[in-house]
Amino acid sequence: MRIGIIFGGPSREREISFAGGRTVYDNLDKSLFEAVPVFVDSLGNFILLDWQFVYKGTIRDFYPSVDVLPATEHGLQIYLESLGELSIEEQDKIIAKAGKRLQPNEFKKHFDFAFLTLHGPYGEDGSIQGLLEWYHIPYSGSGILPSAIGIDKAAQKEMLKQHGFPTPDYRTIQHATWADKNNRAALFEQLVSDLGLPLVLKAPHQGSSIGVSIIKEKDFAAFEAAVDRSFFTKTIYKSQWLAMGEEKQLASMKQLVDIREGIGMPLMLDGGDFIYHPEELLRQLNHTFNNTATDSITLTNVEHEHQILVEAFIQGREFSSIVVQDETGKPIALPPTEIVKGSEVFDYRSKYLPGLSRKITPINLPSEDIQRIREATSKLFTAFGFNVYARLDGFITENGDIFLNDPNTTSGMLPSSFFFHQAAEIGLNPSQFLTYIIRTSLAERLKSGKDTVRFARTLAELDTKIKEQQAHRHDKIRVGVIMGGYSSERHISVESGRNIYEKLSSSTKYEPLPIFLTGSNESHRLYTIPINIMLKDNADDIKEKVQHFEQGGKPHPMLEQIIREAESITRKYTGRSLQEPQRITYSQLKNLVDAVFIALHGRPGEDGALQQELEKLHIPYNGSGIRSSQITINKYDTTELLGKHGVSVAKHRMALKEDWLNDKEAFFTSIEAGFAYPFIAKPADDGCSSAVKKIKNRTELEAFTTLIFREMEELDTDCARTLSLGFKEEFPNKAGFLIETLISRNGAKHFLEVTGGLLTSYNPDGTVNYEIFEASETLAEGEVLSLEEKFLAGEGQNITPARYATDPARRQKISDKVKQDLKRVAQILQIEGYARIDAFVRVLENDEVETIIIEVNSLPGMTPATCIFHQTAINGYKPYDFIDRILQFGVERTQLKNQG
Structure with a gap:
């Protein structure tokens, strides 16, 4: 069954949609489905995307392609809409570099079912749903009407009241009213009088906490700035702008044009002129404030909100609940998750960067309160006519009052999202949950009375395939995926481990088993963990759960009840029940798995300690051997050894x-x-x-x-x-x-930071062959590359392949020299399996190349957005193929050693 994954789109949440689309693309069960990536650009064009681009870190890394972008003096990042008014021919040229334009009437030629991971306007509001119904394409999730309700927070408030659901008191501010600056102070006074403090301000059609602010004190200036933020408008004052200085002006500009934190582009000036490009805006501001008497400029996004929502603040514990429906159409509320934040607002960073907030499932409340939340969310799911699944948020106060708000018909689909997090509590891994969504959505579309014979036939075929797949589950190669650890990299290790697990669990070849490692340098412990514990928020949450069971704790009674209610779903898609974590020895590990994938970062894992234990028992594993790992774990020892061999390294x-x-x-x-x-x-x-x-x-x-x-x-x-x-x-x-x-340009005509990946295989004579990938150019916003830029969807930018020169032939010549240098490093360090090497490259006047090595990772991060997958894609490997090759090498190495 061909599944068209529709992702990207024009909304401010496009990067999360892009990352969610990649999650679906990777996790669709390969024995049931063929994934077809359909990228929607910010002008609404549908593009049959070349699969390599699915693995770029952000949309800006590939679309529009670098060669069509205007020069940017200050490195300001842009989307397609900043290129201005483009003709269809100009758009087609840009589209052709990423794939093939798809007209909606061609959808049927390419896919049988549309899986929607679009967010916000156009994606969650019934627009795409209506388009697909017109062309007789079944799609995931809710239909047209519930989607239209689910996108509009202001309309939802009225409906919540009409259906008798408690909801925070609210008012709206119209854009036209706000434009009259004379009434603003009185409006603020009125809102404080009506709703009290704090006030919560929201942009009604946005998700991912975009355009949300909390006003805690009676501070009119803060209120005015927050309202502007929700309307996506901003007034810049001459005195403040000129006082900033060039560096701060540039930082302010980057924040201003950011589609999540700022107001985005294109913009409209006071006089009605349009500005498309951030550089143009920067010039305009400087020219106006330096050459005219104008004391302020108001900027408004061309897609600003028409009205904003102001709510009374509810002091309570925040929760989020995914509600699904069983095959009879009955809603089942999965265990609600409590969101424990570091700040008042569960913002974009907190939602999507591992370790910044905590999601506690189920919310830590008495069972009766959890059940009341479940009943309220199930009732709302039915009242709003939602189908298949929805995400419903709310608060429970100290008095036990439940307030529901922001029902969503589409959830974020990153691996760490509530969507997968709660489905795991009934035993569904991401691949199985996606199969459930497709099957249930298909059954739901049957109810529309359109194309019923064809949809019924497709449904029957899918049901047959699901049964066949269950029957052959035991024929697969068992792989233990070891994740966690106790270093400062433990959360990223869990992200890597989950990603490996998910790629393997959707394959036709492997059956992964998640294994959590914890302890200390003195002694570490291994535990097999079930899917619901693997998908806990971060490594510390997993450790806490493992300890709970080890000390004789039992599953939450509410979880046991929900599992029973969802038995018809789990039986169909998993064929098994959830197990408790079990501590295991390395000898027991050998009986459980055929091979191991080490997804740890730092110690132990990259230092040879784990490899030593596995080699004693002849268990195949990924990555470098004991000796090489002992050297590369230590950056000092690595640079010392490389320096002795004449490799350029920093002092x-x-x-x-x-x-x-x-x-x-x-x-x-x-x-x-x-x-x-x-x-x-x-x-x-x-x-x-x-x-x-x-x-x-x-x-x-x-x-x-x-x-x-x-x-x-x-x-x-x-x-x-x-x-x-x-x-x-x-x-x-x-x-x-x-x-x-600090490595600097030092007179080079071109100077850049790169990270290059590699993969090894065996030659027929048993020697190791090195395949060095095209390196990625890494662009850091600050002084060093941050955690966010490496791992947060939509943050940072990696250009792959690296831009060593503008002329393609010269670029390739320089790249080949860098690759030779990286290969020599790998040979000196006896790297095996795969690795990532970070370096600075100086290109001198005569195109001589100096590669200065910074560090070598023998078990590089394997999170979904990591740039090693951009590099492998150029060589024709999808992430699963790359992981498969890594495992194959480990198995062959063990076989060769055993023969020797």
């Missing part, structure tokens, strides 16, 4: 805690004698940008040293402030850290 040294304790002043003076500010300080054996800092002066060096050598778990707040640590940013505790000179 480096270790800074040790014992020297600092012995004489602090001598410690700092010694470093300053060898390294001029600024330089780089970082842990020698942690990755994922953990505690990598550009140190610009003695104060920062003292703060870094105090934090990394601290005795306590807590961070010193003054030091954290000095280093501008982000919210919940982890900082490891070490006995030493690495200092490196």
